Amino acid sequence: VPEDARDAELERARASAAAVAERLRVRAEATTGDAAAVLQATAQLAADRGFLVEVRKRTRAGAAADVAVTGAAEKFAQMFAAMGGLMADRVTDLHDVRDRVVADLTGQPQPGVPRPDVASVLVAEDLAPADTAGLDPARVRALVTRGGGPTGHTAIIARQLGIPCVVAVEGAQALAEGDMVLVDGTTGTVQVDPDLEHAAGRVEADRAARAAAAAWRGPGRLGDGTPFPLLANVADGAAARAAAAGPAEGVGLFRTELCFLGTAVEPDVEAQAAVYAEVLAPFAERARAGGPGDGSGSGGSGDGSGDDGPVDVKLVLRTLDAGSDKPIAYATPEHEENPSLGVRGLRVVRRDPGLLERQLDAVALAAERTGLRPWVMAPMVATEAEAKGFAAAVRARGLVPGVMVEVPSVALLAARFLHHVDFLSIGTNDLTQYAMAADRLSSDLADLNDPWQPAVLALVAMTALAGQRAGKPVGVCGEAAADPLLACVLVGLGVTSLSAAAAALPAVGARLQTATPERCRAAASAALAAPDPAAARAAALAELG
Template sequence: MAGIHGIGIGTGVAVGEVAVMAPPAPDPLDEPSTAGPSAEAARAAEALAAVASELRSRGERAGGTAGEVLDAQALMTEDPGLQDAVGAAVADGKTAERAVFEAFAAYQAMFASLGGYQGERAADLGDVSQRVVAHLRGVPAPGLPERESPYVLVAKDLAPADTALLDYDLVVAIVTEEGGPSSHTAILAREHGVVAVLAAAGAGSLREGQTVIVDAAAGLVVPDPDPAAVTAAEQRIAEAADLAAAPVTPGALADGTAVPLLANLGSPAGAAKAVELGAEGVGLFRTEFMFLDTAKAPSVEAQQAAFRELFEAFGGKRVVIRVLDAGADKPLDFLTDADEPNPALGVRGIRSLLAHEEVLRAQLEAIAAAADGTSALVEVMAPMVATVDEAAAFTTLVHSFGLPTGGVMIEVPSAALLADRVLAVTEFASIGTNDLTQYTLAADRLLGSLARLQSTWHPAVLQLVKSAGDAGARLGRHVGICGEAAGDPLLAIVLVGLGATSLSMSPPSLAAVRRSLARVTLADAKLAAAAALAATGADEAEAAARASVDEAVAARA
């Protein structure tokens, strides 16, 4: 189907009328101040403080991940270096508006040059700058369109202050020209289960009031669809609603083979919703939220409190904690080297932690203390493990803190190829399909222009998953999947056929994966996996797996 292509978030579909977000106001002119440096400095300080207060207030109302994001934005306005830059500009005779614009623009350029996670924070800085300048001008800040009926929000990009206050009863889908799979828009879209297509070049051509289909599964926006396409999309929407309302049951195949369905979480705030949606535990708890946008590592006590909240929400269930994954697209001033020429292949993940063992020890101490006295089945895993020695060193350290189960992430091809030896020195493995795909195909997973190479469906990636799954079966070790690929209902079948013993995903994906697995037996899943492995490319693998599953289901009908 022709249309505008982008990066889909999730597998849903939506139909609605476009509401275009107004573009930002013009940049302040570079003209001398008539009020004088002292007056301009006072105006700038008041505006920065007012915007910080407004962002924190919005964060308190929004709560959850959105609240954390807005609090981080408020901290940006209070950054001493940025405030010094504003002060220097007004001292040079610039207006407060121009001084704020230039200071934030310099910081944006610096963040953009870092790429990855920090690069996507550049848009957040731009939003804060716009809000401060609007306050100085005495005009409303750029924001969301006001609508009383459902709509598809179209924007160049969305800032956290906007996404945090979206009315998800009205916003049926989000389409942006910019952004990426790890942007705040993507994070919040997954958390709320809203249909989204990001990095959609050409979305700027969409008109106010125009009807569109937004198909996240296909990464496609279809303007002015014909009636048949609308009917098909509405049927998918109805099926999804029926599925969401179905009783929650444990994940299992048609022959009774258990496949636990777990949640990927970025903070304890999402725990209650994950339980409500049927998560049987946590397959990936990312701990980076405690470290990002901070000048130093959080205290053991602060980390312990966050872990305890999570463990209490999942009493009696498996909870897998991933220790800090810093470096590459998540640099930390106190932990990573900003001068690495190729940080994606640098000191990141377990390498960074072993080089700063005090940070890792503090995390393990906090996890052990939080786990004491709770019924959660706590396991701990290391990110970006590439060698047997790294796996052994980490597992030994985990045990030294009284934690019984240590494991590793398989995200580097070497770990998958040597999975039998890696699993011999640790207790479990979890495959991070996002990074495994990136490193297998040498395609930056944050680069929209390489989206076609960022597919876990590629037979080379699937072969590495099979290598790890086979090793786990031989050694009696658990090998789960915690990349976003686990949330693809068809790919989930293939991953089980390749040896995955559990699947962890964004909670809104649980229902669709649960239903998909219930359609097939383990034998069916293995046949679909074999068909995908025999293909020559990602598209061919997906088509072969779909045909195999459809044939198996039809044969039992």
Template sequence: MTAREMTGIGVSPGAAAAPVARLAPPPAMPDDTGPEPDPDTALADAKAALETVAADLEDRAERAEGPAAEVLFALSMMPRDPALAGRVAKGLSDGRSTPHAIAEGFAFFRSALEAAGGYLAERAADLDDLRDRAIAALLGLPMPGLPDPDHRFVLVARDLAPADTAALDPAKVAAIVTEQGGPTSHTAILAKSMGLPAVVACPAAAALADGTEVLVDGRTGLVVPDPDSGRVRRVLDAESKRTAALAASRGPGRTADGHAVQLLVNLGSPADLAGAAAVDSEGVGLFRTEFLFLDRETAPTVDEQAESYGQVFAAFSGRKVVVRTLDAGADKPLAFVDHGEEPNPALGVRGIRLARTDAGASLLNDQLTAIAAAAAQHSAEVWVMAPMVATPGEAAAFADHCRAHGLPTAGTMIEVPAAALRASRVLDGCDFASLGTNDLGQYTLAADRMNGALADLLDPWQPALLDLVSLAAEAGREAEKPVGVCGEAASDPLLACVLVGIGVTSLSMAPSAVAAVRAELATKTLADCAAMAAEALNANDAAEARRLVAAFQ
């Protein structure tokens, strides 16, 4: 690798070459810190600026679809939070100018979200973008964010806010490179859903100036400034062949020698349903049900849930649907449950642990009742699994609970290292396991998966994480029970081959990733996959694992 080459984490496959265009900077804060001569008028101006931002995001959400629409709708609610207006009013009454009162209002909630950790900590970065937009609207300045040159470009930024990523036009943006971020960031998830090549956690990209021609490889994480034409041609030709192979990719997952690997999709909300069902997959490997419970004041009724689950079962008629029961609590609190105070939400009462409380047990009972009622009305093959299982006893108790509700196939998520280490005993009491590599990775490496500064530790290629996957897969082989992966790791075509070589029986991923994974598997025999797995497991770190496996080809 030459000194000019840069490396990050490739989070969305594909390759592109184009000039750099950098993200526009946020508005400069005025020197005047206040006070305002008329605080009432100033508060009205601040509220109008916040509403401008909310309305703009809502409008974009209505024109978007899938994950982008979801993200934008969620963001549009934040500027309209009365508590935020209250903090701005307090800042004005304390003698701040309107821009500084807005900034302090957002800072108050940012600190609270950062302290909560996990899912809520990820929202903290979103608030910075909303703050900048509100101040720009207040001051009558251009909105910070996306450049608009008259040519295709590689978007380079320190990091990308969800609002910017969701608004990208793939006809103009050739690829994305960010200095920060991680494999589970909004940038990674949305870029993958849009089919844009993306590299994150590439700090050297700070040196890239506007107009610099760069070659970006979203598979390997390589960014090459001023590449020679021959290299660009070779990489883009290889990408064209890969794209053609994807277009021809059809049918069940198979290695080149016919070893079956079930390819499934992840599903997170009704907005994703039509697109996910249209993908040539064997069903749903992870149906997240939190959308029914979060952002509401009362629990959904059994009938509400049954109707919603039934829509998914109908769309995947005749195919497998693995329903994950409610993964809430701690960092995803429910308004209608008293969660109490927790010093470390990431290690708190979430997932199946919520059923230790009376309220949580009632929620689980209602959810299983609703799943069973919906399953009885449709031909989908319904499996159910619990999140955050840590012990064999928890797995067995959950499986018994499912069977008592008439749900015959019950399993467990393996996202706690204890469950992976004791996977043989965990599987004794249930029918299958699914590895959630996002959470399993953060608990294995003791690194918050929303912390971009720890992106190298959060990389799903980490050999320690793969060791735990191997333990679980071996336990599945011995018990003759399926063990799949439903984390972001499954959507990386090369890593998917490694996982199959380790012994994983199914892969569940973003719908947009299915064709690429299927095409990659079709080029490798099971022996090839096993050899790739051996290389990755013998590596010292994630970067070396990627290099060794890439060289295998």
């Protein structure tokens, strides 16, 4: 590109990137839950300052706008891939942004999934999360990919949309247009030319389950009427308001990272408190109005007045989970050889103890303003000393302390950790990754990185038993809680609450109300005795029907 035209070329690239970001934001506003979060995150990539700086450098060196965008995207894609772990998952998002910006620059249609004329099963090498979020469940009846993992964005969003999805399928590329296939998201299987009677039975069972989910209004109960709390995972005020408007009985995971991501400097206590109060307020208002609650509470009078003490509703905040896929300049190292095993979660206090102190001050301030007494848990805890120190800091502010069970050491010594904290929350995504030593975004290791792994179920059972003996709650807030069949198994293993995206709760709640505690325990025992995840699913399904 001639030197006198390079500024114009840069402006073309910036304009196209801005247009792509705005389209993605508009799509995010039209949806909810994980789909909205992924679309927002992809929009942020298109508008990322570092990406645009790299584009500017390349256009000023003479590259055409589309060439500069492609080169900049590839540079960051290689960086993300080298970092591994959750950052590697962003490579698909980044390539999607690249393709959208280049299409805008060259006047081509925006990339996307072909819209089938008839209801079909979509088979792909992989699918960008933004494309998955735009699928029409009336036309795309199921999704099969050769790549991806069971806890990746594509699988999570498909589940939210109610689309059966099986990922990391060997031989998926051999499926051809016109093939008859049965895609069973419950068992994680894809059958070519299935027995039609069997297929009809599975389809009818799926329809019945969908109808039951559509009719479910909560609260969470088992088949014999035993209450069982179903909570929502949220990341911001909008998600909290949506969850409070539905059957969620509280918040089992408030991801506080939103307050820190995208900021060059740490937000002060007042700024953090405002964000936290926005999430707490909808549930405080609902409780005072006499709305549903899980009954497990977090202290206080429970009379709904808000005058004599904290409102009795369970709201669990996770302190800053920086690191790995969520690097924050002022909290985490700039470069780590293995960020998934590096300075992340509670470990950031090794670099700056004040970061946690200020966040807890902000949580306490938000609690005072909303009349709630939140439960506060730390991520990536590995030792008793970490748990003890964290609990002391939380209790000093009048809050309820807990830790996440992500590192296997906590599950193995759960009884000892419960001497220091008031509750445990199992993050099945990372617990599976660390227990099986398998990158949870690797399609090559998807069979290992599956929460149905009997070893992972055994760690959950061990943790739940420790909670029962200590008389303290043990919840699950990972993606496993959004799987209706696995939810029954988790109940049978002894956990005391489940937390998932609000959109997943109706399917889970409808499934739980068909299963008695005895059947849940039988399914859990059968799954624990199975040799592999597929056998565990099949064994649980045989017990629960």
